[in-house]
Amino acid sequence: EAQVTQNPRYLITVTGKKLTVTCSQNMNHEYMSWYRQDPGLGLRQIYYSMNVEVTDKGDVPEGYKVSRKEKRNFPLILESPSPNQTSLYFCASATSGRSYEQYFGPGTRLTVT
């Protein structure tokens, strides 16, 4: 089954404790992206990657890091999480020729206390 998977689905952590949210896709997509969803603000893009070793900032990259060492994986790293990073996070992937038509994962609910 073609899908984008994220782990963990739920995470409660404390301020300053480094964490990684994994994202993996099995569709051989070149393009991958991370978003956060917050009430009243919709979806905001954090980082995206057009291909392996090619990443770029979205609209809200501060406090986040990404890496794209393999085509299928695109982890999101919070080096020192803060309460304002409490949010619902989505990973997405797409083919390079139709990168606007994205397939989303199920989401990761992160709470930073």
Added chain:
Amino acid sequence: DQQVKQNSPSLSVQEGRISILNCDYTNSMFDYFLWYKKYPAEGPTFLISISSIKDKNEDGRFTVFLNKSAKHLSLHIVPSQPGDSAVYFCAASAYAGGTSYGKLTFGQGTILTVHP
């Protein structure tokens, strides 16, 4: 600065009637526009798109209209069905070279409720 805005947080419609969801944008560099649909506890799913060289695109019950001069797009759902009840996000992107649209900017979303 919200470059893509959906000014109606919610919309309620009777089954069988038309649903019209609206979206405004400010960035004139946007040249590709999309609508995504999201059910609770799921990720968004792509619904329909339109290029700036067109003013209308249809896919079954869904039609997207683009008015470039007004920087406005709308999604029409006819006829509306209870299963269409979801959050609808509009999104916009600017051509980034080659065949690429890397950065995607979303609106705040509109909750559509279709009553039986």
